[in-house]
Amino acid sequence: MSESAAAKTTAKRQATPIPDPGRPSPSVSVVVATRDRPELLRRAVAAILGQRYEGFVECIVVFDQSDPVPVDVEPGENRALRHIRNERTPGLAGGRNTGILVANGDLVAFCDDDDEWLPGKLGAQVELMDRHPEAPLVSTGIVVSYGDREIPRLAPDRALARPDFLRDRIMEVHPSTVLIRRQVLLDRIGLVDEEIPGGYGEDYEFLLRAVDVGHIHAVHEPLVRVLWSARSYFFDRWKMIISALHYLLEKHPDFATEPVGIARIEAQLAFAHAGLGEMRQARRWAFRACRHNWREQRAYAALLASTRLVKIDTIVKMAHRSGRGI
Template identity: 35%
Template sequence: MSTKPDVSVVIPAYNRPKRLERAVRSVLDQQGVAFELIVVDDASSEPADALYQELEATGHRVVRKEENTGPGPSRNLGAELARGEWLAFLDSDDHWLSGKLTRHLESLRSSGLRIGQAEEIWYRDGERVNPPKPHRIQGGDLFARSLKAVCVSSSTVMLKRELFEEFGGFDEELFVCEDYALWLNMAASEEFEFCEEPLVVKYGGHDDQLSKALPAMDRYRILAILKSFAGGSFRPREDLALKEVRRKLRILEKGSAKRGRVEAVSLCGRIASSVEGRRWNEGVDLCRSLISLWPTRP
């Protein structure tokens, strides 16, 4: 592919070869926009070799990693190789509907904004469902909503590549919640475009999802918030973030006490003290210790 694409599409892949093929086909079926597809295989034990050979033969890019490091580093690697003005991400267990790239790019360009997302259709355990209200995606100022719950869906996002680079991509320390961290940091200063037409199908409920396989996900969200405080990303919106990190710590401390996790209770209290004292780096280190008490990978 010698012509510079308008959009670079990045799919991080880890096993799930049948779902991956569905995702890939949904990208290849897009028309009306010049795009490149970059699949980053995260050291799969079940690589989709035939599909990869087909992609490479048609000018698309497949990167095979030797070590499994999670979706964040895989997306970052794909973005580093991207040549398009715009970036779009697609998780391997989701897929796009016809016209996703064309309609979403038109909507973004007309909005004048640098990042946006499109409406999605949810399936859980094979049945169509309505997403819980906190997770329903929309546009505008999403900072307050993004603090409490994930309301930016990576498979629907399209953004200027320069914006992704400005924010340094996904935090590679976070094996999970790396998407929460990046979209939250962007929402502190960027308004989101919203394409109301459903253009993405999102699947949930399968056993190999990271969000199901790892306990106490709020540990990672707390770490993400504290790292953003330490980096100054939330000024002048610190009050909202402080309120939310306090709430998450109370919930985590209560749950740890209920399960008899004495060390976790102690660490939650020490993190809370660091937050009140605005000792962000100390809080970050304590949160890392808290995360180490449970497995960080399935």
């Protein structure tokens, strides 16, 4: 049985009503997968339950590889807080799927445990979704918080189609921003892919399937604060990243139809090989990326790293300070 079919069987949901002015505000289930970050988690949960939104909101905190510990946040009126354990594949994908399958809301959202929703996020997104009933999900812009800097990144104010996501990851459509119609998620998009090596890029792969269902829309303003640390969970896990990128290309072969998109992935492969010290491989992938798109800056970053004149850490920090990643 496929994950999509399993989701339908497990959830046994009715069709999701499309919001309109004559109906009550749709209920929202927010899934927060977490592991060993209690203070950041508390901030994330407080921001979710404190939304200026009149509809019902439940926050489902999914503890990965640990027993649930109650979060010290008072839910308040028309709010609920649940604590459960991830019983699926360890990691973010399994945690999110655990939450999805017990969600009660008309809409489902994700929030990373180190991110923070601004107060008007849900209200603005539900209004946008009401204007675009064909959209499987909506997003918002983000504020990248890195050290002492905050860099706003406005979301595109146009409909986003599959070619847009093949060409560019569109980082503003961050997993902590998405709001999804639950029944569309269960019946047509399917659960988060738990087979991706190390869970790397699972959010991007999910978006590539979601945009097959319909155009994605976003609130232009930055309504989620995204925390970037100097060393992310995936930093230094270069071998796993290489496997995950190859997995992505195999699952979505139409990357080959978008030179800009395939160049981006090839440049990321080049950078990962440089991180492993495999400089010949790094240069080979970087040159391939340049042949597809000579403007791909990651390729030049990988070539620079392959000379060993500049450390990988230095390049990553420079990218993060500009509000971008490798």
